[in-house]
Structures are given as structure tokens and as C-alpha cells.
Amino acid sequence: MGLLSTCCCCCNVRTGSLVIAVYTLILSCLEVTLNLLLVVFGFYTPVGFICLVTCVVIFGILVITSVLLLIGIVKDIVVLLLPWMFCIVLTVVSILVVVIALLASMGFSIFTLVYLGVWIVTGCFNIYGLLIVISQYQELKAGRGTALYYKRATNDSTNAQSKQRGLTEQAEGSQVYQEKPSSTTNTQV
Numbered sequence: 001m002g003l004l005s006t007c008c009c010c011c012n013v014r015t016g017s018l019v020i021a022v023y024t025l026i027l028s029c030l031e032v033t034l035n036l037l038l039v040v041f042g043f044y045t046p047v048g049f050i051c052l053v054t055c056v057v058i059f060g061i062l063v064i065t066s067v068l069l070l071i072g073i074v075k076d077i078v079v080l081l082l083p084w085m086f087c088i089v090l091t092v093v094s095i096l097v098v099v100i101a102l103l104a105s106m107g108f109s110i111f112t113l114v115y116l117g118v119w120i121v122t123g124c125f126n127i128y129g130l131l132i133v134i135s136q137y138q139e140l141k142a143g144r145g146t147a148l149y150y151k152r153a154t155n156d157s158t159n160a161q162s163k164q165r166g167l168t169e170q171a172e173g174s175q176v177y178q179e180k181p182s183s184t185t186n187t188q189v
Contacts, residue, residue: 013132024084
């Protein structure tokens with residue numbers, strides 16, 4: 001059993017990992033674009049420039065590893081989950097360093113406080129996403145967590161429910177059948 005058995009208490013870790021992969025892919029593409037625009041238009045300090053370039057590189061790598069994560073989950077290739085797990089840890093730590101460097105170089109302005117708040121929330125999502133992907137990795141390593149596994153589990157659950165319904169209906173039917181003859185037997189006696 002993995003660290004987590006469900007994602008957000010409503011879906012399995014495979015589906016949660018797919019959502020996390022798409023989320024990090026979209027966020028990383030937006031970050032690369034935003035940071036490149038800031039570099040091109042010159043909205044930075046000397047320390048800010050280093051931070052922006054660092055973000056472009058880190059999020060560029062995260063784009064690639066998010067694609068690998070998607071492929072790994074869809075095709076059930078365990079080893080393709082590892083680069084994303086390593087990169088997301090690197091991303092969380094790097095962003096923490098970048099935010100501290102920005103605070104040190106620019107001071108406490110509205111921009112840096114908003115940036116800090118956004119990255120605290122994003123960092124929490126990334127850590128939770130890491131736990132979900134680690135759980136999926138553990139499930140795949142144990143031979144569970146594949147698309148076929150979840151499809152079988154769903155079919156087994158559906159079959160069990162149908163079987164239970166059938167047994168209940170059968171029990172109710174036999175109870176009704178038994179009641180009728182006993183009432184006619186009582187009238188004859």
C-alpha cells in the first residue's frame with residue numbers, strides 16, 4: 001500500500017497523479033513564459049536576473065519531467081515517474097531559495113509578499129502532489145495501480161454489487177413465495 005490510497009478523498013492515486021502531471025505541466029509552461037517575458041522586458045534587479053534565469057531553467061526541466069510523468073502514468077512505466085519526483089523536490093527547494101533571495105534583494109514590497117504567498121501555496125500543492133506520485137510509484141512497484149488493475153477493481157465492485165442485488169432480490173422472492181403457500185395451507189387446515 002502506498003503512502004496515500006486516494007487523492008483528495010475522491011479518486012485513486014493514478015487519476016490524482018495524472019491531474020498533478022497536467023497541473024505541473026501547465027504551471028511550468030506559464031512560469032517559463034512569465035519569467036522569459038520579465039527577462040526580455042527588463043523587469044529585474046541584478047539578483048532578480050539570476051533568480052529569473054534560474055526559474056526558467058528549473059521550470060523548463062519541470063516541463064520535460066511532467067511530460068515524462070504523463071507518459072509513465074498512462075503507459076504504466078514506473079521509471080518515468082522518478083525524474084518528476086526528483087525535479088519537484090529540486091523545484092520546491094529552489095523556489096524557496098529564490099523567494100528568500102528576492103526578499104533579501106528587493107525588501108518587503110507588495111510584489112515580493114504576493115510572490116511569497118503564491119509560492120507558499122504552490123509549494124504546498126507540489127508537496128502534496130509529490131506524495132500522490134510517490135504513492136502511485138509504490139502502487140506500480142507492487143504490481144497494482146495500473147489502468148487494468150483499476151478497471152478490474154471497478155468491474156469487480158460492479159459485479160459484487162450486481163450479485164448482492166441479485167441475492168437480495170432472490171431472497172425477497174423466495175420469502176414471498178414461501179409466504180403464499182403457508183397462507184393457503186393455513187386456510188385448508
